[in-house]
Each structure stands twice: as structure tokens, then as C-alpha cells.
Amino acid sequence: MRLLRCTQLDGQTIAWNAACMAQSWKLTLPCTRAEAEAITDDMGALALLEPPPALMTSEAEEDNPSRWQLHAYFEGKPARATIKLVQSMLPSAADAKPQLERLPDEDWVSISQQGMEPVVAGRFHVRNRAEDMVPGGLVPLLIPAGRAFGTGQHQTTSGCLAMLDRCRNIGERFGAIADIGTGTGLLAFAALHLWPRAYATASDIDPAAVDVSAQNAALNGVALGFGRGELALCAAPGVDHPLIQARAPYELVIANILAGPLIELAPALCAILAEGGTLILAGLLDEQADAVTYAYRAQGLRLVDRIEADDTQGRHWPTLRLRKRPAIGWKRPRRADFGAHGEAPGFGSW
Known part of the structure; x- marks a missing residue:
């Protein structure tokens, strides 16, 4: 079995x-x-x-x-x-x-996650057991099996890691980063490795996930705090938290959640994204990609890159990279809904 x-x-x-x-x-x-x-x-x-x-x-x-x-x-x-x-x-x-x-x-x-094989995505090697060997030349990340999503096993998480790696390879530079729906903190850790002088913020709707992220940060040598190279954590639905809004705008925003929340949160995520900023989206199936992309195009973003990953059942899980057109300034609250909690009929909620 x-x-x-x-x-x-x-x-x-x-x-x-x-x-x-x-x-x-x-x-x-x-x-x-x-x-x-x-x-x-x-x-x-x-x-x-x-x-x-x-x-x-x-x-x-x-x-x-x-x-x-x-x-x-x-x-x-x-x-x-x-x-x-x-x-x-x-x-x-x-x-x-x-x-x-x-x-x-x-x-x-x-228990269900114990014994999972390590995942390699881009330059990152993600393992859930400390004793697993890490091949030379790869960045090791230790994410023990636990209560939060984001051990790297799922195509959405590995797709985000690969997209972050691609951004670094093409010379992207980010000074302010937000990971919305952080889960285990994995993507925030990876982003801080790639841009170690950035101000980083990570949030999750589940306070338990925030606790898990803090524990995982200690395991991976990621400092918690509010300075450069440090990670600030908070529990929040969407971007509805003073910490997230006070530290905006962000040059890079990562949101690996579900298609429904991604659609509903489009105005709010666009509002905290800096002009010319990069948005990485995942957690959606191939047949949902058009609806998600349309929601962000309506907010002034354009699709610039896409990574596809297939699971064992032949389903396609795209990771999308979008860029905010400079004409859309982040301080235009008429289009933002900071109280959005991630509900979109027909697409699920978080």
C-alpha cells in the first residue's frame, strides 16, 4: 500500500x-x-x-x-x-x-511524513530528517515533518523554490520580501538565503504555523527580528495585520496558498507590492491558472514567467511569476481590501 x-x-x-x-x-x-x-x-x-x-x-x-x-x-x-x-x-x-x-x-x-525523501529544487536541498546527507553544492534546508504545510514535497512548494532560484540567477535583487501563507517558513528561509540583506516578513492564518516557522527558523540559522537579514513573523488572514502593512511596499511577495484566496486577495497583495515588484503565486491547478492570472492582470500585473510541475496523478501545478506595472502605485487604497480573508466561491478558501 x-x-x-x-x-x-x-x-x-x-x-x-x-x-x-x-x-x-x-x-x-x-x-x-x-x-x-x-x-x-x-x-x-x-x-x-x-x-x-x-x-x-x-x-x-x-x-x-x-x-x-x-x-x-x-x-x-x-x-x-x-x-x-x-x-x-x-x-x-x-x-x-x-x-x-x-x-x-x-x-x-x-508520522505520515516521516521517511519522505529529500527534495531538490533549484539550488535548494530540503530534507525532513537531520541525518539525511546533503550533496555538495546545494543549500541545505531542514524542515521536520509537522503540523504546517511546506516541507518541499508538494509541487507547489518546490515550484516556488525553483522560481526563487531562477529570479536570483537572472539577477533580480529584492530589499523587502513578504511570504504570505508561509506554512513552515521554508520559502521565506530560501528567499533570505538568496537575498541575505533583505527585510523579510512572513505570515500565516494559522498561529500554529507561525510557531512552527519560528522553530524551523532556529533549526536553519535564520534570525528572527525586524532588521536586515532577519525574519519578522505574524499570524494574519491575508495581509490584514499592522506589521505586514507597515513594512510595505515589498519588492517580492510570495503567496503559495490556494486559488480561491489568491483570487480574493489580488487587490490586497497588489497593494503591498512595490512598483515594478515581483509576485510569485502557487497553490493552483493548471485549469485555475487563467482565472488567477486574470484577477492579477486586473490589478495592473503582467505574467512574466511560469514553471510547470506534474504530480503522480498527471495533474499540472503551475508556479506563476508576475510583475507590477510601475503605473500602479502601492499607495492607492481604493483598490485594496486589507480585510480580505481568502474566500472565493468555487475555488475553496483558507
Whole structure:
């Protein structure tokens, strides 16, 4: 049996929910590969649960699309109605007996990620175990498995690393950097390595992710603070935080989140971006790229580069690099919505 994917609200392969931690329950049901892909692409009513379950699908029988299984992880024992709801989303499991078990009080996010192979993206070597060897000539980054998204394994994160590396290779210079939706802090660390004299700011909507980023900063020798070469952290939805706004405008903004938040946050992200500044976007599927690009074109940005990455299911995950036209000044608040929280119907939310 091999792990294929885990999902969050809009079905993109982003991260495990924090529900996978202490006092978790696991519901297991058989399914087909088609059903597995459908439920992880659209959680439907499951996304409305508080907190929503974390879903993991895998092959029960190798190379047999009719023999897959779904594991749904819940914080607390799921009600009978919840189990029936999950089962109703898997037609082939209509007559199956649900398997429900309480898990030991362990961090199942970390356990699920242990043993992942290191990732090389551009000049960066990202590992989740300190004992893994780092080949010569690469920049080592240690991101232990944990509660936040951004260990480098997913195509969206590695795509951003590759795009940052490409920016450095073509001679881009940034003095002020913001990483919105930082997760583990990985992309902010990489950016500070490439531009070590920059003022850097990183935020996440989840305070736990900010704590994780602070811990990872210590592991990677990244100083926290507000000076050059230091990283300032805060918990915020979108750019709705005094720290983020006070340190604007930024010459480089990175946002690796989801298509929905990217669309809704377009005015706010454009507002904190300096004239001529660079914006790197990821967390979207190929079929969502046009809608995301249009949202930023309407704010005065133009697409200048794109990196494609495919996952094991043949889906395309583009990383977009856009530049802000000088005609659009950052101090034009009539187009900005600093209270945007990342909601866009049909594209998911964070």
C-alpha cells in the first residue's frame, strides 16, 4: 500500500488538518480510485464540519483502480451521521462495514511524513530528517515533518523554490520580501538565503504555523527580528495585520496558498507590492491558472514567467511569476481590501 495524497478544504494536495493530532479517530472505507480522486477534489459537506476531517487515499491493491481505500481522520469520535455522510460519498462502499478506530495520542501528521525523501529544487536541498546527507553544492534546508504545510514535497512548494532560484540567477535583487501563507517558513528561509540583506516578513492564518516557522527558523540559522537579514513573523488572514502593512511596499511577495484566496486577495497583495515588484503565486491547478492570472492582470500585473510541475496523478501545478506595472502605485487604497480573508466561491478558501 502506498500513500497517494492528503487534502484540505478544496481538494488540492496541501496539508493534513490539525485534527490528525491527539485523540484522533480513523474511519476506513473501501473505494475506487475514481471515488478517491473525486472526494479529495471536492470534500463537499465534509468541509463544513468543525474541524473538517483530514482525508488520505491509498491503493489497497497495487495497480488495481477498483481496490482503493479512504482513511478519514477526525478530532474526536465521529457521529453516526458523519460516518454515513462519508459513506454516501463513496457509492461502491454502500454495503461495506465502516472500520472505526481510536488512534494513540500521537501527531499523525508527523508520522505520515516521516521517511519522505529529500527534495531538490533549484539550488535548494530540503530534507525532513537531520541525518539525511546533503550533496555538495546545494543549500541545505531542514524542515521536520509537522503540523504546517511546506516541507518541499508538494509541487507547489518546490515550484516556488525553483522560481526563487531562477529570479536570483537572472539577477533580480529584492530589499523587502513578504511570504504570505508561509506554512513552515521554508520559502521565506530560501528567499533570505538568496537575498541575505533583505527585510523579510512572513505570515500565516494559522498561529500554529507561525510557531512552527519560528522553530524551523532556529533549526536553519535564520534570525528572527525586524532588521536586515532577519525574519519578522505574524499570524494574519491575508495581509490584514499592522506589521505586514507597515513594512510595505515589498519588492517580492510570495503567496503559495490556494486559488480561491489568491483570487480574493489580488487587490490586497497588489497593494503591498512595490512598483515594478515581483509576485510569485502557487497553490493552483493548471485549469485555475487563467482565472488567477486574470484577477492579477486586473490589478495592473503582467505574467512574466511560469514553471510547470506534474504530480503522480498527471495533474499540472503551475508556479506563476508576475510583475507590477510601475503605473500602479502601492499607495492607492481604493483598490485594496486589507480585510480580505481568502474566500472565493468555487475555488475553496483558507
